[in-house]
Amino acid sequence: MVNQTYAQPMLKENSLKDRVIVVTGGGTGLGKAMAKYFSQLGAKVVIASRKFEVLQNTAEEIEKISGNYVLPVKCDVTDYAQVENLLNQSLQKFGKVNALVNNAAGNFISPTERLSHRAFDIIVNIVLRGTYYSTLAFGKYWIKEKQNAAVLNIVTTYAWTGSAYVVPSAVSKAGVLALTRSLAVEWAKYGIRFNAIAPGPFPTKGAWERLFPGELSKKFDLAKKVPLKRAGEHQELANLAAYLISDYSAYINGEVVTIDGGEWLKGAGQFNLLEMVPSEMWDKIEQMIRSKK
Ligand code: HXC
Ligand code: NAP
DSSP states (O other): OTTSGGGSOOSOTTTTTTOEEEEETTTSHHHHHHHHHHHHTTOEEEEEESOHHHHHHHHHHHHHHHOSOEEEEEOOTTSHHHHHHHHHHHHHHHSOOOEEEEOOOOOOOOOGGGOOHHHHHHHHIIIIIHHHHHHHHHHHHHHHHTOOEEEEEEOOTHHHHOOTTOHHHHHHHHHHHHHHHHHHHHTGGGTEEEEEEEEOOOOOHHHHHHHSTTTHHHHSOHHHHSTTOSOOOHHHHHHHHHHHHSGGGTTOOSOEEEESTTHHHHHHOTTGGGGGSOGGGHHHHHHHHHTOO
C-alpha cells in the first residue's frame, strides 16, 4: 500500500522551510501525520492539545525523522486563555506564526435523545468554539502585525449533508465550514487565507474507538462505502494539507477540498444503488424500458 504514489510525500524538499505552523490536536492521528510532514518539509511546527505527555512523545518522534525541532504546548482549545498562551509560546520560541491548522476535535456516536446537554456542549466546545477561539486569537495577532497567513480547518463531509448519530459534531463542523467561507472573504484584505479539508474515512485510533467501537468496525465495510474501495492513507491527506497551507495554493481561498474516494456522493446520488444490479441483468432491464414506447 505505502508504495503507491498517493502514499508518497508530494511537495519538493524545503517547501515549508522556516514557516511556523501550529497544529491543534497535533499529537495523534491526522494532526500528527500533518505535523510530521510539515516538519519534514522544513517547517517549525507547534503541536497543541490537552495531553502534554502524548505531545512530548510525538514531538520527539517527529524530530528524529525530520531533524527539525517541534514545540509541544499543552492547550485546551475550549479555554481562550490557553489559546492565547499557545500563541504566546509559539511567538516566544519562533518569533512568528505563519499558519494555523484547526484539527482538534471530539466526537462519538450516540442517538441524540440519549445525550445530556453537557455531552452536546463538550463536542461543540472543542470543535466549533475551539476553532473560532484559535482563529480569533491568531487572527488578531496577524492583523496587528500586518502578517500574511493561512488557516486550514479540518471538517467532514457531513458538514454539508448533516449526519444522524453524530449530531453535535455535524452541527459544529457545519459551523466551522461557515467560518471558513466567511473569513475567507472578510480577512482576505489582511492577506489571511482560509481553506478546509473534508476527509472521508482515514482510520485513526481516536476516531475508530469512538465511531466504530467493538463489533461495529467489522460491520462497517469501508470497501463497500467508498467507490474507490479503500480507506485514505494519512500521507495523502498530509500532502493536501501541506499544499493548502503553502504559497503554492496562494490563489485558493474559501475552498473545501473533499478527500474521500467519492464516499459522500455515493450516499447522495438517487440512482447510485443501481451499482448492485448485476451486469447480466441490464439486457433484460433495457428490453423492458424499450418496450414502453
Ligand atoms: C453519551 C457521553 C459519551 C457517550 C461522554 N459523554 N461520552 N454521552 N455517550 N459515548 C458525556 C459524559 O457523560 C458527559 O456528560 C459529557 O459527555 C462530557 O464527557 P467527559 O468524558 O467528561 O468529557 P471529556 O473527558 O472532556 O472527553 C471528551 C470526549 C472524549 C469528546 C467525550 O471522547 C474525547 O476526549 N475525545 C477527543 C478525541 C476524539 O473524540 N477524537 C475523534 C474525532 S473523530 P454528563 O452529562 O454525564 O456530565 C471525528 C471524525 C468524524 O471527528 C468523521 C469520521 C468519518
Ligand atoms: P484524534 O486522533 O482523536 O484527534 C483528535 C485530537 O484532538 C487529539 O489529538 C486530541 O488530543 C485533540 N483534542 C481533543 N479535544 C481537545 C481540546 N479540548 N483541546 C485541544 N485538543 C483537543 O482523531 P483524528 O481522526 O486524527 O481526527 C483529526 C481531525 O480529522 C478531526 O478534526 C476530525 O474531526 C477530522 N476527521 C477525521 C476523520 C477520520 O476518518 N479519521 C474523518 C473526517 C474528519 P488530546 O486528547 O490530547 O486533547
